[in-house]
Amino acid sequence: MKTILIVDDEPRTRQGIRKTLEAWSSGEHRIVTASNGVEALAWLEKNETNLLVTDIRMPEIGGLDLVEKLNEMAYPPVVIVISGHPEFDYAQRALRLGVVEYLLKPLDKAKLVRAVEQAFKREEDLHRIGRMEKLVDPKLLEAGEQEMKYSPPVRETIRYLEEHLHEPVSMREVAEHLHLNASYFSVLFKEQTGLTFSEYLTRKRIQRAKELLVSTRMPIADIAERVGYQTAKYFVKVFRSIESLSPGQYRQRDAEEEETTPY
Template sequence: MKTILIVDDEPRTRQGIRKTLESWSCGRYRIETASSGVEALSWLQHNDANLLVTDIRMPEVGGLELVEKLNAMAHPPVVIVISGHPEFDYAQKALQLGVISYLLKPLDKLKLVQAVELAMKREEELNRIERMEKLFDPKLLETLQEDKTYGVQVQEALRFVDAHLSEQVSLRAVADQLHMNASYFSVLFKEQTGLTFSEYLSRRRVQRAKELLVNTRYSIAEIAEQVGYQTAKYFVKVFRSIEAVSPGQYRQSNLNPEETIQ
């Protein structure tokens, strides 16, 4: 269950926000409160929050200081800031810190709920992006980002490989497709991409396999076939050599918790 943490040193405001969000969420979210930035930081040392709703002006640790500290976390919550004063400098700093919404007191309940809905959508989008980033092979991504600097022949080779990943692709077959000498093509490919053709092909196949492992329920053998390996055993060997884990272990460690039953 996702958690919303409300931080405000004014008891009436804190409880009013809590009641409003509990009524809106109908049990979909866990709603927690803290009476100060210090209490919030202490709570967050042992708990995770998906959304932080915090007042700006509080003793000891103010709302923006709290947000700055949280931004150093590996997985900081998305943030909504509330304030009793329409101060431009506060609003500007909040935006610089990536705050989703800046709401003024007295809080309009409808605007609060709308801001929370927007923030939770943003939090889910950030989680999705983070999950996708985990899929990417850094070496392969670096190679693909240089696509515009490649010669026409190498660009065509990359497109050919992508279109035929499930088939038995070889350096010679690609060279023949490009009407090039295989040895010359091998040297040209390495010079421009920084990877041998064989290494690129393996990494591209494993990249595609990672996407299938996370986004589908195909078996390991089915995925091996879809990315061009004749046997699951050899596929597992190649996968492990690049990712340092087996395909099954990779799938298990990258499942979206919201899509599984614990």
């Protein structure tokens, strides 16, 4: 059950938003209200929310000041702000803070519901991106950022490995595929990517394995075979050397983090 926190110092507006979202959610979401930013922060010290719907102008702590404080959290909620006036400066600041929608009072119920649906979609996208970022090998990421500067043989090698990652691939085999001398190819690849052919291939295989570990329930032995290792024992050894965890421990850690992340 996801949580929506509504913050507005006007009781009529606050309760109107709550009733609209309760009717829309049909009990699928937990909906909480606070009458000002101070009350909201006190509640958030002990609770988590997925979505914040807040007025901009409130005593003591305004809506955007509240959003700024929440952005310091490990898992800040997505935000919709509401305002009685179309103030350009407020709208600009809201955009800079990553606010999903800026709605004007009096609120249109249909627009409010659409904004909430959009906010939850944004939250899911951010969650998915966050999980994928954790899977990316920083050395592969750095190499990938420079790919357009690589010579055609190196770019072709990267494409070839993507397509043949599940097969037993050797540097000599790839050099022959490119009609290049193996020694020359070895120097060329390391010079341009910063990684030896063997290190690049290993890291690519382990990254693919991590993706399969967190997105499927595939057995470890099957994943080992899927990423080009003939035995699960050797795959586990290589995986541990790079991640400092066994594949099973990596999958378990991801599952535990998923359970404790408020998305």
